Amino acid sequence: MTSPLTHFDAQGEAHMVDVSAKAETHRVAVAAGEIRMQPETFALIASGTAKKGDVLGVARIAAIQGAKRCSDLVPLCHPLPITRVKVEFELDEAGSRVLCRAQVETLGRTGVEMEALCAVQVGLLTIYDMCKAADRGMVIDRVRVLEKQGGKSGEWRALESA
Amino acid sequence: MTSPLTHFDAQGEAHMVDVSAKAETHRVAVAAGEIRMQPETFALIASGTAKKGDVLGVARIAAIQGAKRCSDLVPLCHPLPITRVKVEFELDEAGSRVLCRAQVETLGRTGVEMEALCAVQVGLLTIYDMCKAADRGMVIDRVRVLEKQGGKSGEWRALESA
Amino acid sequence: MTSPLTHFDAQGEAHMVDVSAKAETHRVAVAAGEIRMQPETFALIASGTAKKGDVLGVARIAAIQGAKRCSDLVPLCHPLPITRVKVEFELDEAGSRVLCRAQVETLGRTGVEMEALCAVQVGLLTIYDMCKAADRGMVIDRVRVLEKQGGKSGEWRALESA
Amino acid sequence: MTSPLTHFDAQGEAHMVDVSAKAETHRVAVAAGEIRMQPETFALIASGTAKKGDVLGVARIAAIQGAKRCSDLVPLCHPLPITRVKVEFELDEAGSRVLCRAQVETLGRTGVEMEALCAVQVGLLTIYDMCKAADRGMVIDRVRVLEKQGGKSGEWRALESA
Amino acid sequence: MTSPLTHFDAQGEAHMVDVSAKAETHRVAVAAGEIRMQPETFALIASGTAKKGDVLGVARIAAIQGAKRCSDLVPLCHPLPITRVKVEFELDEAGSRVLCRAQVETLGRTGVEMEALCAVQVGLLTIYDMCKAADRGMVIDRVRVLEKQGGKSGEWRALESA
């Protein structure tokens, strides 16, 4: 019986999975996550986007670049010619948190959910960096894949009540 | 009044903060986070570390390298000559989750909490990558700084009940 | 009406433009630029290429590698599998300047003019670096795209009298 | 007599110059450059910074990151722990051009003028990238070092009438 | 007559060879090499893989990532979307050496033997790094291509008596 951990061979040794025989198809992945903070910190970000000190503008650029660095960071990821990255932030004042959602696309032989997760992680890290002088206790939470299309496994959507 | 968002100047423009006049001191930061998964996925990781298919061994290496890539990923971070990276994983079977804790040290002019967060993020991403064929719904949670020492602001610890 | 600034969406937020539906075609771009210097500095470079201290040989390698780093440097650039890079330098003794011209090709879904500009910029920067001990006042000038082929917009050539 | 091209040894072979015996001092460098464009393109950038589609905000982040990538790009540059990067853009409507000015600082054994030039080059390239769909004929011009402080050679300023 | 050194043009100038007109085919390359050491060092590695201190597990990850960094390291290499990397180590107790073998695959316009060599080099370097406190005199030896498939030149195998 083969292991469900496809990144290891029969000897338990890590490898970059062979995708040579897979078809090059259009693949889409959507990931999301959030950063929770003090209401005062939230207010700084919210006012910044309207006026000056555009935290989310900087974080969006970092997130897009993060998607491109994915195969550098995650050892067994395949390098992929990404064809689209879209990163959105949403301000949830009631929850005193910023939500991040990243969509990545490619025409390739393997999926782009890791690239989408990387974008979200780097975007949220950048918000932490820019606000840490005001609030060291911020928490990055609920980073996950929401949706995946393309490839042999077809479409997949997370079950969530969020 | 100056803004608490030190990464923006009076015109609201982003910059890499001037740390030229800061003293080079010994700085330590500890960050943590976790990835939650199905019990079956947890069992795969847990058995792997004992036998073969060492998910956590791979994730640890990725996390250490992630700490070194921090200033590449986070736009306004200063590059720093890191002097130590220690990454630990803990298996919480009851919670069906893997906890990650990273400690980073330097002798530098600014702190290393971003490097510690980067290590945690990349370590948890790598676990996601290696187990995603078995469980796409894993969630990365509670990534935060636990502790920080050195520099003008001295010692700081997160208030937590975890 | 959509903005001519295609890197921003309707909300004014930056994104990496979706090229998933574009055809993979053969694309060529040519860029050029120059560095002006003191005649004594020019003489050092000119004699070096003939004899020893090959400034342009080093700059050519840097330029070729610069083309490959383009999507790392320019935030919204797509990563592309470059299929050719050719970099030429021309010595203009009368003008006391070195001209650089880079041609980049790919089979991809978007053009390579940014890669060609990157090659020129890094090539000229490297000349500056190697000669700066002799002449700090050198100026990099007239970096521009000369020509572009392939893709929906077809062929384009700069109008110039140079 | 030694060559003024310090990056080559007596045999004409390139090397990374030995700075081991130099003192670690506070070093500052300022570089500048500009991108010239059609008045319509200029208007797009100018309105964007006020409203939405913040070309200069994206270019500023790219420029800051470009400073950090300098020793990766320029073969004989020393890696340096940069302590400050400040990037400013100025809109010159009469000249239909955007001016870029970058200041970089470190406490190190060699200067940071290459880092400042890198920041300017990458910042201007990013403006080209974001506006190229509207105006392919933009030209990057007059990239040069304005000022340098620290180290054995002390202070230096470009002679200019600009 | 053209030179057999295809990386130089008729003027002797280096360039990244034009592969635009080559067919995208399935390409495979296998490279190998070894590191020789003191028997005591060998014993540390051998016991580590069985018990704890998994030198080869770390080296395998480094080797896989090394394959992905090839076009960054080797100036005239084309960037390629690698579709597989497999790295194996063999313990030769009699010879007191560790053998490394890397297989890399792609669907591309040029071969992957450089990527396979990079994987071997970085894998062996990492073993050196991890054991150097115990044995500084280790030697990396016999790094070479064993086999190559795909592309115009078809299949090639090294003649060896090893």
Next chain:
Amino acid sequence: MTSPLTHFDAQGEAHMVDVSAKAETHRVAVAAGEIRMQPETFALIASGTAKKGDVLGVARIAAIQGAKRCSDLVPLCHPLPITRVKVEFELDEAGSRVLCRAQVETLGRTGVEMEALCAVQVGLLTIYDMCKAADRGMVIDRVRVLEKQGGKSGEWRALESA
């Protein structure tokens, strides 16, 4: 008893060794290696350095840049502000091989032998790349540290009869 494998802790887990308490001293390392080839290939390289097609000039630049990428490639290496890299090639016609020797220096808390080995490896790989169209059977051999100065362990030299 602590293990001689300092990159693993008492639990056998890899970490980046803590060098925070080490003194910043002047450190030097010298590494060497060689590439063996057919006499016809050797003749191409030898004539190229005199005339055109400067294989060794390109390889020298790659080697210098390789030293700077060491901590990116070798997972547990510390990032270091390198203060010097010198790379020399020697043509051994009788042995039909090219010898490479790299010297790296820093003022840091840990040694630079990995950086010197990296420089040699990347330099020799680049020779392989540039000559592989003529000779696929070249072999990289005898890559090792020759000498090391600075730090607690003081001076060390390889015993060799070469």
